[in-house]
Amino acid sequence: xxxxxxxxxxxxxxxxxxxxxxxxxxxxxxxxxxxxxxxxxxxxxxxxxxxxxxxxxxxxxxxxxxxxxxxxxxxxxxxxxxxxxxxxxxxxxxxxxxxxxxxxxxxxxxxxxxxxxxxxxxxxxxxxxxxxxxxxxxxxxxxxxxxxxxxxxxxxxxxxxxxxxxxxxxxxxxxxxxxxxxxxxxxxxxxxxxxxxxxxxxxxxxxxxxxxxxxxxxxxxxxxxxxxxxxxxxxxxxxxxxxxxxxxxxxxxxxxxxxxxxxxxxxxxxxxxxxxxxxxxxxxxxx
Amino acid sequence: xxxxxxxxxxxxxxxxxxxxxxxxxxxxxxxxxxxxxxxxxxxxxxxxxxxxxxxxxxxxxxxxxxxxxxxxxxxxxxxxxxxxxxxxxxxxxxxxxxxxxxxxxxxxxxxxxxxxxxxxxxxxxxxxxxxxxxxxxxxxxxxxxxxxxxxxxxxxxx
Amino acid sequence: xxxxxxxxxxxxxxxxxxxxxxxxxxxxxxxxxxxxxxxxxxxxxxxxxxxxxxxxxxxxxxxxxxxxxxxxxxxxxxxxxxxxxxxxxxxxxxxxxxxxxxxxxxxxxxxxxxxxxxxxxxxxxxx
Numbered sequence: 251x252x253x254x255x256x257x258x259x260x261x262x263x264x265x266x267x268x269x270x271x272x273x274x275x276x277x278x279x280x281x282x283x284x285x286x287x288x289x290x291x292x293x294x295x296x297x298x299x300x301x302x303x304x305x306x307x308x309x310x311x312x313x314x315x316x317x318x319x320x321x322x323x324x325x326x327x328x329x330x331x332x333x334x335x336x337x338x339x340x341x342x343x344x345x346x347x348x349x350x351x352x353x354x355x356x357x358x359x360x361x362x363x364x365x366x367x368x369x370x371x372x373x374x375x376x377x378x379x380x381x382x383x384x385x386x387x388x389x390x391x392x393x394x395x396x397x398x399x400x401x402x403x404x405x406x407x408x409x410x411x412x413x414x415x416x417x418x419x420x421x422x423x424x425x426x427x428x429x430x431x432x433x434x435x436x437x438x439x440x441x442x443x444x445x446x447x448x449x450x451x452x453x454x455x456x457x458x459x460x461x462x463x464x465x466x467x468x469x470x471x472x473x474x475x476x477x478x479x480x481x482x483x484x485x486x487x488x489x490x491x492x493x494x495x496x497x498x499x500x501x502x503x504x505x506x507x508x509x510x511x512x513x514x515x516x517x518x519x520x521x522x523x524x525x526x527x528x529x530x531x532x533x534x535x536x537x
Numbered sequence: 538x539x540x541x542x543x544x545x546x547x548x549x550x551x552x553x554x555x556x557x558x559x560x561x562x563x564x565x566x567x568x569x570x571x572x573x574x575x576x577x578x579x580x581x582x583x584x585x586x587x588x589x590x591x592x593x594x595x596x597x598x599x600x601x602x603x604x605x606x607x608x609x610x611x612x613x614x615x616x617x618x619x620x621x622x623x624x625x626x627x628x629x630x631x632x633x634x635x636x637x638x639x640x641x642x643x644x645x646x647x648x649x650x651x652x653x654x655x656x657x658x659x660x661x662x663x664x665x666x667x668x669x670x671x672x673x674x675x676x677x678x679x680x681x682x683x684x685x686x687x688x689x690x691x692x693x694x695x
Numbered sequence: 696x697x698x699x700x701x702x703x704x705x706x707x708x709x710x711x712x713x714x715x716x717x718x719x720x721x722x723x724x725x726x727x728x729x730x731x732x733x734x735x736x737x738x739x740x741x742x743x744x745x746x747x748x749x750x751x752x753x754x755x756x757x758x759x760x761x762x763x764x765x766x767x768x769x770x771x772x773x774x775x776x777x778x779x780x781x782x783x784x785x786x787x788x789x790x791x792x793x794x795x796x797x798x799x800x801x802x803x804x805x806x807x808x809x810x811x812x813x814x815x816x817x818x819x820x821x822x
Contacts, residue, residue, distance in 0.1 A: 282606070282608055282655065282656075283606065283607055283608050285606070285607075313611070314608065314611045314612075314656070316611075316612060316615050316656060316657070316680070317680065318615065318616075318619060318680050318681070318682055319680055319681045319682070319683070320681040320682040320683030320684070320685075320686070321619045321620055321682045321683065321685070321686065328577075328580075328618050329577070329580045329581070329584055329614070330614075331584060331587055331588070331591075331607070331610050331611050331614050332611075334584055334585075334588045335588060335591055335607060338607075358608070405608075405655075405656045405657060406656075463680075463681075494657060494679075494680055
């Protein structure tokens with residue numbers, strides 16, 4: 251199997267896999283809204299990005315997210331202020347048809363997604379995605395400076411890995427216990443005329459530094475089916491690490507992204523089983 | 538529970554969330570689960586107030602006050618969604634001359650003010666007048682809301 | 696720009712007048728009164744009209760409300776501001792010789808101190 255050369259900066263103590271089931275990676279910076287930036291400026295920005303991203307489309311905006319501590323979680327549907335305010339400008343997608351990379355920009359976010367394509371299965375690794383995102387953020391900052399649209403002050407950083415786990419078996423949901431030790435598939439009594447169908451598992455972890463929370467890791471195992479083959483079931487494993495940078499600067503934000511990535515990878519290894527690690531080609535010698 | 542990932546769903550798969558949605562809509566009046574959203578009638582009224590403040594023009598106070606930024610409004614709602622209970626009285630929502638918003642309660646012997654200027658930039662002022670010899674508590678806060686537990690509990694249960 | 700230095704020609708007992716918008720007036724059920732919110736006093740460079748200067752120009756508190764229908768007017772003393780290390784600095788403007796700023800960061804504690812020291816010169820009725 252082909253592998254992308256690893257950059258020298260990958261931490262050596264991090265779990266490593268030759269064939270990770272990564273389907274999508276997203277790096278995101280949320281920042282104080284650039285209220286002077288309007289849709290009309292996106293045309294000027296696109297002129298700088300067009301050679302790499304010739305296709306642009308509009309999407310609905312993503313609401314701000316904040317990781318906070320000290321009170322019980324209040325997850326579930328909540329009203330968002332966004333729904334009641336006139337949208338300042340849409341979220342814009344910049345992409346090139348047939349390629350893996352997507353750049354998203356709205357008034358208070360910049361996001362880079364790498365997406366696995368059918369004919370481009372090789373995950374380029376975090377370091378390559380991060381380097382590209384850093385270049386794009388620097389370009390965006392230069393644009394903001396030239397057009398006097400304000401300063402980028404990041405207040406939340408996020409790393410998301412979306413994994414699609416397939417087994418060579420139609421009944422993957424019966425085999426979730428092979429994928430994660432969080433599910434044993436054991437019931438204390440026999441179920442008669444009640445047939446197990448599938449399970450979703452959600453977890454939250456606090457990211458700590460010197461014992462104090464600095465962010466959160468959210469984990470979700472959910473059943474999924476492949477659109478290309480609806481008979482093919484899979485497990486989608488989302489891991490998102492999100493938190494506030496120490497300072498509202500780009501250096502601090504990218505330092506947090508690196509910490510978040512470590513948290514995602516370590517959590518991925520911790521919530522999946524050694525047998526799956528072997529299937530994915532774990533190479534860091536821990537197992 | 539969703540991790541609120543910013544990653545976009547790829548067209549290559551669909552998710553089955555029916556079980557999660559059914560559980561979420563179940564009605565358990567005797568307790569508040571972490572993962573069930575309790576009745577939040579107060580939200581609509583407070584969102585209306587925050588929208589009004591977000592639409593104020595610069596100099597709205599006849600001096601030089603900037604309007605509340607949307608970011609401050611988002612974070613103010615975040616704070617309330619984290620601490621309000623169905624029986625917590627509604628705060629008064631006041632535009633701040635420093636820009637931002639102040640949420641305040643002055644009842645049941647409690648003074649509680651939350652002054653929010655931006656995400657993770659807010660101040661708390663709390664005084665329990667029924668506590669003998671108590672002094673006001675004045676804090677500058679960021680991502681930890683635990684200082685709100687006691688004042689909100691007093692406002693909710695007194 | 697010269698630094699903002701406290702103007703000692705404004706005596707401690709001089710009144711400083713600040714307009715208060717209707718939505719900056721709160722119902723204080725503990726005190727059973729309507730009063731200014733501390734949010735009205737949070738501006739780091741808080742504009743007021745200095746009463747002695749108004750009087751020197753043959754004006755009074757009604758001048759501060761001209762063209763501001765619906766506003767109320769609160770008075771604090773210069774001494775109350777200085778008690779919290781705030782500077783009282785005259786900054787006359789075209790059309791307003793009495794314009795003054797109370798300069799300095801106002802924590803919630805300081806803003807509430809100013810509220811406690813304030814009195815109504817004119818309170819618009821509700822509704």
